[in-house]
Amino acid sequence: MSGGVDLFDLAQKEREEQAVYRRTVLCCGSTACLSGGAQATQDAIRDVVAEKGLEQDVRLVATGCMGLCSRGPLVKVRSRGEDDVLYADVDADAGRRIAEQHLAAGQPVEERTLSLEHPFFARQVRVVLENMGEIDPNRIEDYIAHGGYRALRDAVSTMTPAGVIDVVQRSGLRGRGGGGYPAGSKWKLLNEAKSDQKTVIANGDEGDPGAYMDRTVMEDDPHRVLEGMAIAAYATGAIKGYIYVRAEYPVAVRRLEQAIRQAKRHKLLGKNLFGTDFSFDVEIRIGAGAFVCGEETALMASIMGQRGTPVLRPPYPTERGLWGHPSMINNVETLANVPTIMRRGADWFANIGTETSRGTKVFALAGKLENTGLIEVPMGITLREIIEEIGGGVAGAKAFKAAQTGGPSGGCIPLKHIDTPMDYDSLLALGSIMGSGGLIVMDEDVAMPDVARFFMRFCMDESCGKCLPCRAGTYEMYELLDALVTGRGTAATLVRLETLCEVVRTNSLCGLGQTAPNPVLSTLHYFRPEYEALLVPDGAHLAGLPGAHVAAAAESASAFADGSERSA
Amino acid sequence: MAGVNLKIDGVEIEAPVGENLMQAATRAGVRVPGLCQLDGLSVVGACRLCMVEIAGTPRPRPACATPVGESMDVHTDTPRLREHRRVLLEMLFAEGQHICAACVASGACELQNLAAELGVDHVNFTPPPTRLEMDLSHPRFGYDPSRCVLCTRCVRACAEVEGAFTWGVAGRGRETHLVADLGVPWGEAESCTSCGKCVSACPVGALFEKGTSVGERRVTRALVSTLTARRDRESHREVLK
Structure with a gap:
């Protein structure tokens, strides 16, 4: 192929190099396992391999997240002509034993193995996470050997932009950041915008408490994000891409920077890709710790070097985005779906999931479960299947109480709705949202007003301060929830809280404020008696506390009541 | 110029394309409350007091930032809107320390007028203790953050009319506050030209002229609006974009 990289050659060379080794040890090197001591495990295995002189025989790879984070560090041993063996809870000692027994003597360490038929793995369908635990995220060659950049090459050299958009539209892919807007329609809007300065933006400002789907994709399969962006750029006519990553994800930033360098070196990013006149470049922009910058207009302000606060829509970014030019913001997970959709076809993807929610969703499964970690499931799977089969049931023989989805913008799903299919519309009907993929399971010991207070505190801390309902409303709602939880709330407190929920939801400028009351509304809806049990009789709270007090008089502009005694 | 026909609180009015609902309402003789909007400055839609209901749209929209549309049926004063505005105003009072009896702006204060207009005579929230x-470092002016309502008119007047970019916003949530330059005392802000446009744009008594006492503030808010109206609006706006 003229002027471009020969992917087939690269992939072939990489596969041949890997095939030299009799065994490959895939050590989970993702953030969760690293924090659990995976580095020591790797070092121990490497030491034994060196001691026994097995370097020609064993290839050691620090790979991406294998999912079952609660049992990490995880290690997978792949031997020529044998089935993969997966080990869980591999500390340094266990690593040494595995190296001595399995790698050197061919005897698996049975008591540490975990069956790959385990429902945690068997019930998952991996699209976005297909390379996790398989490839070395530091090496573009490994990504290419697993079929990487083939979708981009085929799109750029054999398809029209309209053809690419058609595939994405037919696949039924919807935005994975939470909103669920059809990705193909958004691409079409940008495609139709008239400008030669269009940009695509990958939103990696994931910030929901407990959620790490996008972080894992960016850290452990960074080229997938770049490839998805390049395909989006080709389809929409964009010349430039930005990845917006929060500063709290330093590994993701490093891996993406490295991936961009590698892709440029192999002419998979830059000018005249694959010998065509399509050129595309990607830059990273690092956030400064504000949750609100996940909101697309605030994100764009931040990219432009301004204070990260939302601005009114319309105009939407596809009409007027970065520096006034049409722009499109897609979530990292949305873009990460694209290479696989292009490679395997719209029909294949559309067959996964439900009628209105096609494909899979990655969830960060957290909370009171036996198994927690990162999972990817077909949409439409029920909450019960996730909890009981993948999650292995509620930990410690406790009873399930509720699951929280959608983070601070979402709501909870109580026991009576545990058979709800997890798709955009069913969750919305229950007063929750799909959100970006946080899924927190709570047992009978959890008090729901506490949960609501936790999320309200989060929203209060993260409100940007621009619009009054969110800035003041989240604070006042937090104060009311705190009063309730600490036994200072009366029936009037609850009424006040519900009024504020309505005022903040209706009047806030951006999604953060508009959805901030959701955790309160949802827990009030399903667990109202818990709130009512906290109420104290009217007047009981007055001891030592200021009640309502007069601050402004309505009748006359100058007749204000208690001003003088409180003046500075 | 092409026009559209719409109804605001039952009043039929013709409006030019590009006009916003607040301007159209004013011409129809309907007053929509607001705090952050000031003629001549860009629109931020942040105070959310001018929210109006438009038949067929699920959520109220800010009148200052919503363009007029053909056959729109706009309601500016429904019971729901009145209730929400009262709550919002109460929260605004509770965010700071608004003590009219000790304020330079009393009698010429937009917040005070709004409280009277909307019937807010009690605040059911607890203000900070x-x-x-205050920042009294500037030779001619003072800034009292406890009276600031964060409308950002001063920020916009400084940037868009004076071109000095002295004022900015820092912090977030309840901690949001104004800063001069990169957070220096106002008197040390090198970019400040001491033009006073920020003071004239302030709807309350947060920015004031030194030497004025309780209730002595003069209303000069038209200054910014007059200046921008005199300039070539279109080219001025282009530059800002």
């Missing part, structure tokens, strides 16, 4: 420190 202490006042924030």
Whole structure:
């Protein structure tokens, strides 16, 4: 192929190099396992391999997240002509034993193995996470050997932009950041915008408490994000891409920077890709710790070097985005779906999931479960299947109480709705949202007003301060929830809280404020008696506390009541 | 110029394309409350007091930032909107320390007028117990953060009319506050030209002229609006974009 990289050659060379080794040890090197001591495990295995002189025989790879984070560090041993063996809870000692027994003597360490038929793995369908635990995220060659950049090459050299958009539209892919807007329609809007300065933006400002789907994709399969962006750029006519990553994800930033360098070196990013006149470049922009910058207009302000606060829509970014030019913001997970959709076809993807929610969703499964970690499931799977089969049931023989989805913008799903299919519309009907993929399971010991207070505190801390309902409303709602939880709330407190929920939801400028009351509304809806049990009789709270007090008089502009005694 | 026909609180009115609902309402003789909007400055839609209901749209929209549309049926004063505005105003009072009896702006204060207009005579929220420190470092002006309603008119007047970019916003949530330059005392802000446009744009008594006492503030808010109206609006706006 003229002027471009020969992917087939690269992939072939990489596969041949890997095939030299009799065994490959895939050590989970993702953030969760690293924090659990995976580095020591790797070092121990490497030491034994060196001691026994097995370097020609064993290839050691620090790979991406294998999912079952609660049992990490995880290690997978792949031997020529044998089935993969997966080990869980591999500390340094266990690593040494595995190296001595399995790698050197061919005897698996049975008591540490975990069956790959385990429902945690068997019930998952991996699209976005297909390379996790398989490839070395530091090496573009490994990504290419697993079929990487083939979708981009085929799109750029054999398809029209309209053809690419058609595939994405037919696949039924919807935005994975939470909103669920059809990705193909958004691409079409940008495609139709008239400008030669269009940009695509990958939103990696994931910030929901407990959620790490996008972080894992960016850290452990960074080229997938770049490839998805390049395909989006080709389809929409964009010349430039930005990845917006929060500063709290330093590994993701490093891996993406490295991936961009590698892709440029192999002419998979830059000018005249694959010998065509399509050129595309990607830059990273690092956030400064504000949750609100996940909101697309605030994100764009931040990219432009301004204070990260939302601005009114319309105009939407596809009409007027970065520096006034049409722009499109897609979530990292949305873009990460694209290479696989292009490679395997719209029909294949559309067959996964439900009628209105096609494909899979990655969830960060957290909370009171036996198994927690990162999972990817077909949409439409029920909450019960996730909890009981993948999650292995509620930990410690406790009873399930509720699951929280959608983070601070979402709501909870109580026991009576545990058979709800997890798709955009069913969750919305229950007063929750799909959100970006946080899924927190709570047992009978959890008090729901506490949960609501936790999320309200989060929203209060993260409100940007621009619009009054969110800035003041989240604070006042937090104060009311705190009063309730600490036994200072009366029936009037609850009424006040519900009024504020309505005022903040209706009047806030951006999604953060508009959805901030959701955790309160949802827990009030399903667990109202818990709130009512906290109420104290009217007047009981007055001891030592200021009640309502007069601050402004309505009748006359100058007749204000208690001003003088409180003046500075 | 092409026009559209719409109804605001039952009043039929013709409006030019590009006009916003607040301007159209004013011409129809309907007053929509607002705090952050000031003629001549860009629109931010942040105070959310001018929210109006438009038949067929699920959520109220800010009148200052919503363009007029053909056959729109706009309601500016429904019971729901009145209730929400009252709550919002109460929260605004509780955010700072608004003590009219000790304020330079009393009698010429938009917040005070709004409280009277909307019937807010009680605040059901607890204001912070202490006042924030005033910035009196500027030779001619003072800034009292406890009276600031964060409308950002001063920020916009400084940037868009004077071109000095002295004022900015820092912090977030309840901690949001104004800063001069990169957070220096106002008197040390090198970019400040001491033009006073920020003071004239302030709807309350947060920015004031030194030497004025309780209730002595003169209303000069038209200054910014007049200046921008005199300039070539279109080219001026282009530059800002």
